[in-house]
Amino acid sequence: MTPGSGSGPMKDCEYSQISTHSSSSPMESPHKKKKPAPKRKWEVFPGRNKFFCNGRIMMARQTGVFYLTLVLILVTSGLFFAFDCPYLSENITPAIPAIGGILFFFVMGTLLRTSFSDPGVLPRATPDEAADLERQIDIANGSSSGGYRPPPRTKEVIINGQTVKLKYCFTCKIFRPPRASHCSLCDNCVERFDHHCPWVGNCVGKRNYRFFYMFILSLSFLTVFIFAFVITHVILRSQQTGFLNALKDSPASVLEAVVCFFSVWSIVGLSGFHTYLISSNQTTNEDIKGSWSNKRGKENYNPYSYGNIFTNCCAALCGPLSPSLIDRRGFIQPDTPQLAGPSNGITMYGATQSQSNMAAATPLLQSEPSITSEELPLPGKTTISGPCATLTLGQPTPPSSMPNLTSDSGLTDMIPLKEEHEGHQFLTPEEAPSPPGMLPSGSPIIHSHTMHVLSLASQDSLHEDSVRGLVKLSSV
Template identity: 95%
Template sequence: MTPGSGEGGPMKDCEYSQISTHSSSSPMESPHKKKTALKRKWKVFPGRNKFFCNGRIMMARQTGVFYLTLVLILVTSGLFFAFDCPYLSVQITPAIPAVGAILFLFVMGTLLRTSFSDPGVLPRATPDEAADLERQIGNIEEIANGSSSGGYRPPPRTKEVVINGQTVKLKYCFTCKIFRPPRASHCSLCDNCVERFDHHCPWVGNCVGKRNYRFFYMFILSLSFLTVFIFAFVITHVIHRSQQTGFLNALKDSPASVLEAVVCFFSVWSIVGLSGFHTYLISSNQTTNEDIKGSWSNKRGKENFNPYSHGNIFTNCCSALCGPLSPSLIDRRGFIQPDTPQPTAPSNGITMYGATQFQSNMGTEVRLTRW
């Protein structure tokens, strides 16, 4: 009797063959399955944002006003270069279209940089981090309820940190499941917590925060110069033609100048005013959100003095416009790893948002006094 020809022999060989075949083929199939299952993080991003160019461009969902901004700038500048610059370059100086082109390119560059970038969105807590944080909050609230009367209401979900001698409250975001770092706020339109949140600007189609504020400021400042520049030389063009052919004939010869003058006249006041307002904010190191709420006083001796101000206008401007650009925290173009375990949040009471710990270079002392 040959080996394996007895009772149960063929069955064992068959079973062994099936098992070995299955196990040898699975390593060849699993990498392919994992490769096809990977997705970019921007495809499942929880906020209300739109992404283009495989996640490289990030904007708010409502972008209709942004397209209006583009049309106004492109049409007004296009009419100026097409109808006014040929005459002005010959009759006055060719430097006029050159300067106008530089201003136009700078305006468009800063606008697109503001609109297409991550404003400083904070990552939401992972399920494990949120569960751990809720467990900590629940334990503290249970202790508070047990040691008080029946009508006691638990304290609000806040923490306190001390920044340059000023106590700042960190509020808990029920949507992102994090304690927001100082100066962060939740944008209701984009449904994201944004670091150093200034405001949501529909004209640029994005939030304005820590990572794109300097580009927003350079956009409105350069747009102010461009608007004044076009308006001034359109009027110069009309006056120069009027001296040669008369006022009515000048308007007939260049009807586009009338449209440019009207658009620039009605928009220059709001643009220049907005530039002046943000210049004041930068000089005092405040955000629009803080100024509207009246969070800080400009006087250092007051009880609610601004802890973020360096006490010097020049230093405040350099801090807002010339400091290093913070990296994006959401990694929107990264791949989702389904088999990777989620990191757990530390239980030592340190303020966390997502997987990033709050850091500051302004001498921040963390004092977790209460929730």
């Protein structure tokens, strides 16, 4: 075979080196448990809210009326821009659709901002905080033992010379701050609670009140704007073709006029009412309850009012926006597992975890109270004679940290005989007091010697843990 003829097949057979670093053997890489994905706080939020977009959007549970509000605004504005604005821009001015568009986007922006934001929910107390607060209430009421507490539990604070009561929330386990209230629909305490508005699908509180006010105010302008120019459109067409022909040419204008006519009164009236509340620095909840009076001379004057309408409006609409107190998009920190010994209804004091585990792992110590000297020792084996008290059920067992005893040498090295303890005095059976109820008076006490047989043959019959426990007790 020539060198040239054998070079071809050898070139076709090529070997590639196998990388040992890219893969590992099955013994080295067992099935790895995938760590569970960390949960966010909005997934376990205790209130009755709904969250969207991974917790970025927060709304109330009942959102059906909110969708009705959204549909009415979109349909009415859409019909106005589609059927009325082309005619009005040609015959009057092109500024009409431009102004209508600005009002529409402002209304939608403030509506979504009110509906999708945190209204100022107060976080609930942790178990430690709730327990500390309960302890303070017990001390304040003079019943530290958990006795009767007079409901409702309140605290009093002074704000601008006016006494304000802070009520205790039994759901959130906190004393609510001033002007806060618990919403029964959302099941949350809301800071500076105004009211729960189903039209926006959310509570109205400290963090979204200004957006709610701007929404209803801008919606009032948009409703009046659409209603006015729809009537203008119908009048201009009726002058050219007649009233009936004008309605036939633009049937959408009739629907817009009806919707705006029935909604403008409620929207404008709501805007005027909240304008009054802002000017006096009150909330809807406080006004309905009649909590404060606008006159400073009366006893129940409003301590939150600045005494000036302009200052009150600036404080409500232009003041700094407080941050959200609930970290709804934060991750839940996993708790460190704490092992607790089995109590079975009995509290264990002074017993360590290893001792309780030892007691559970040695059934021989629990079933057989003692091993006496009536059992004969095996020949050639070392026996330890010494007084040992009888083991009874429920006594603490020695810890399981003793080494294995496999030979006589190990036994003698670790456990000294009685001769080596000449200085240690043991009580005789006659001197040892007997527990009451265990033995009748005058009964003789039999002196028993505990015997331990440690060999390969005896290890099969005795439990290893029992031998350790008995050897330890015999050396005491």
